[in-house]
Amino acid sequence: MVLLTVIGPPFRGWPTSEQLRAWLQQPLTEETLTAGLAIGAWLIWLLVAYTVTARIIIRLRATTAWLRRMPLPTPLQATASGMAGAAVFGITTNTVTTTSPEPPQPAPTGTATFHDDTAPDDHRDQAARDDGVTVAGGWLPRDVAEQVTAAAALVWLRRRRDYQPHPTHPDDTDLTPLPPTVTAVQAALADTPTPPPSDESAAPFEALPAGGVGLTGPGTLPVGRGLLVTAILAGQRHSSTTLIVTKATLALLLGPAAETLGRRLPLTIVDTADDATQLLRPTSPVAGEAIPGQRQGETSSGHGHRKMVLLNGHDGSEQQMKHLAETGTATAALVVILGEQPDGPNWHADSTGHLRDPHHPDMPNPRLCVLDQIATTDLLAIIASPDSAPPRPDNGRPPLPYAGPPELPRPRQAARHEPPRLSIAPRQRLHLRVLGDPQLLIDGEPLTIRRSAGLQVLVYLAVHPTGADTARLTEAIWPGLPRRSLTGRLYTALSDLRSTIRTASDLPVIDHSDDRYRLNPAHVEVDLWGLRTAIHQAAAALTHTSTAWQTVLDAYPADLATTRTWPWLDPHREATRRRVIDLCAALAAKEPNPHHALQLLQDGISIDPYNADLHRIASRALTDLGRAEGRATALPPTAR
Template sequence: MSLLFVLAFLVGPPAVLLTVIGPPIRGWPTTDQLRAWLQQPLTEETLTAGLAIGAWLIWLLVAYTVAVRIIIRLRATTAWLRRMPLPTPLQATASGMAGAAVFGITTNTVTTTPPEPPQPVATGTAAFHDETAPKDHRDPAAREDGVTVAGGWLPWEVAEQVTAAAALVWLRRRRDYQPHPTHPDDTDLTPLPPTVTAVQAALADAPTTPPSDRTAALLEALPIGGLGLTGPGALSVGRGLLVTAVLAGQRHSPTTLIVTRATLVLLLGPAGETLGRRLPLTIVDTVDEAAQPLQPAGPAAEEFSPGQRPDEPSSGPNHQTIVLLNEHDGDEEQLTRLAATGTATAALVVVLGERPDGPNWHANSTGHLHDPHHPNMPTPRLCVLDQTAATDLLTVIASPDPAPPGLASERPPLPNAGPPKLSLPRQVARREPPHLSTPPRQRLHLRVLGDPQLLIDGEPLTIRRSAGLQVLVYLAIHPNGADTAQLTDAIWPGLPRHSLTGRLYTALSELRSTIRTASDLPVVNHSDDRYRLNPAHIDVDLWQLHATIHQAAANLTHTTTAWQAVLNAYTADLATTRTWPWLDPHREATRRRIIDLCAALAEKEPDPHRALQLLQDGIRIDPYNAELHRQVSWASTELQPWDRLTNNHG
């Protein structure tokens, strides 16, 4: 009916207008007609023509809107069909056997019970916990699709390396943080770039595996000695090659990367040179400088297997040196000489553009490479990235800026330096339920420290959708609430926001339905376009932790009792079993509030033994923090003379 109504609306008005009034334009007006119109503009004929033109414009607007909606639907359907996983041979065999068994039962008149069909064989397909997870992210058994982000596409091995680099960033921030009792420094808690969080989200629900060692193998698909890249995807492939090579160099120490300054600016923009200084690569100005690190190990013929052509993919060891430049970095003679040197040393020389001595492969926008002289050869697919995505990934891979000199050599504050002044998160106004004579209603408890769970009278409630659980944890961390945009950006990073509102509403509806089935208490309130947890009906362990920290910071006379209360409240890291990308800044901020309090109490503690114990407790909270280890070492050294003095007095 909707289709018939749309067709009638598109066909009916033009037919009526053409039949009653005729076409909107019957030719250009003559001079006499223009003169008559200027003398008397409002006539029956001109008003009719104006109304007809307005009707035609309205119809064109409606037709344009319908056409745009149809194109969007077609694109979505096409993308869904491309992502729809095809059955593996084992799955097809199992399905065929099951189908044959079914048809055999319906057509066979034998009354004996047929044998049960064989159980399906596990094929290793990733079982995502959230049905809204991207369907093109597979497990190691089906990694050919890789990970799609807003700025391009990454092979699964490269995505794993990016995730490992992101985790290393947070470990580095934990190591370098300086616990301070009065002015905590949280300037380094900024979230990672959007491209990185999108990759993390894609791998969040996938099976946890160590980063693959096949990153360097992606480069082995290229011919020995290198090649030239032409086509619309040359620069995108060049950026992906830059990221892949840097990651391969981090896991495979023999791999080095040499890039010209002009190529780095061409790929990454004006900020490329500044970023390049923080990356494990060698930046040169000319082609001759790029050839200097290449030391020939022998005749070029020794580098090839018998019968192997120079333009065939390498099957030997990984390329130890990669040179990345563009066709304008040097003249034909220089590029040819560099290519010969690269072939002699088994280096991979990649020219973004036409290479004088060949081979030249065509790179399309999806990252597929094609050798025009050997069309039957397999076409490898490399990482493709736009400038923004490549910069995001390299920013995470790059080494951090050096710390100001002298910061790490300062002595920790002496005891009794002053009262601690902690900047604590805003507390949620806790309201006690009214006292009733009837039996108490069910009480809900949300546990976000450790494995997130919603408990009803101590019993865990199963929340099927990962998005629903993320909403609960996000609102627990943000007691003042969050709007739709904040929730969708956190749960589904890197995806268009307008396409995620329906997912959020579905997750919230199912979450409320699940809670309503077990309890009639309203947990998630929605007002002023903001979602909030109702503190009158739900307890959150994170809120209790914040209150305990506040009380401990104010109680400086009984440090042992106050600190023990904090340790009892801090049962584990924030959602420690989850790898949601948006969690990292909040998890680290919560951990820092604990070790800040530890430093504050240790500074105020007059007993050196107790101060040392407080610092050791802080190390158990965050064993990666270098400053806590330094303070423990200093406190242990200072404690020895104090012990001797105590023994002498005794």
């Protein structure tokens, strides 16, 4: 339309027969060449116009389909028309916040959603505010989320304690990742400041009326699951908190997992409301049965002891429910009925966890933890005591950073027509340090990497020398989030990382080929790769074992990314540590000098003071040396 309006068509009308005969006799004239060039320019212009139009139509269709699938938080937020216009014209808009108390809808399974608009771009979806963290299937208060991360840390400490070093066939089958909801909570709290500690066990007791309350509304069961998890977590930290739940209520909240999971949880399961009433009394009529969490000689009305009873309206008659509520009031216990309570306060619970007293609408509406069955079982799995014979994963061992010979990167092969460039020394020396605080050093000077995702990419590729594709990187850095929304974020992090490195060095650090990223071993040194080589050489050494072991100690100054709490790190960090203590146990076993063997074991205990097997072997070595009385003082200070 612009050409037709401003310039006009390339020629007017069709050529006459006389013009055609003249063209056949002399085709290359100034007039015919001009006409041919004009027609070619027009065809190119039409091709460009068609391409632009087709791209706009495709973009509009994709945007429309995305808007249909995108869950809107509320009808008042971010209208679809405004977002469509921003998507079409590529305008970056700020997040619109409203005063509506309704939180965003749950994200996909295992996804953590965050609410800190002032966080850096990397953590806008991974920085929890002080009020709580939204995960797939529910919402957790900040205190509860921190207890979940503490419970996850205890899982890894138990695995460290129970591992038995083996020089040739290490057993790493217990290094399975934690459930998706747990890793989502860990990712939400990773690299975020921790608020001052608070008495989190008092939250449900202070939010709900004294004595007891009945919960009604669509959020009854989600709030009940949240109370179940909150009370159990509080009991893990404060032994004065006890949870009593009926068998039917546990099955209602957990579904099929109630039978197998319930017997492994630190709670008291009763059959009826009368049984719960008996347990609330100062002296239980069940002979010889101690109330869980209660110290010897302490009654249920003892100072500081809190009890919570969780049941539903079908666990007893109306008279039994009244009796239970009266006993709860007399003993300062909290009785929560998932359903309407006869002759008692009944609060309405919505699906977001907000509670409302219909008789006092002006009172503040507290918000409690809300969870669905999947999220609840995920969180309870890290609290429950392990089975006597835990099942082995069907897919074998998880991918670990080292299991056997070192996995060393190989430099790219030079093209056939290019001579090798091995004799050309780089102008700068790049060293990636991932043991301890991760840093990229250029000529010995640390380079500031602004985005946490960029630093995670470097550490992840150091752990996986053969490289990783886009899917594995995004799943590790942003656990649970849909990949289609993360590819662009990964490209942004990589672009910013390359730009940061380019300002200080012209050497390419990350290679990208066939959707696979890997560190360039010709330009960057990694301390983890050197450690793997040292372990492999020390394990194969027949002589000079002390020197080989000292080389390993020098190459292992600290744990893998010890200052970081990224969820994907835990299996690799533990596996790396295990390879070091495996070598320690192997060298100590074949060391003829018992004093040198004891020194090796002491070094291993300094590396992993939680490993019970190393302590057992060291104690036996002390006994063999006739120093049984000095076992407590002969071990390193960190192990005692």
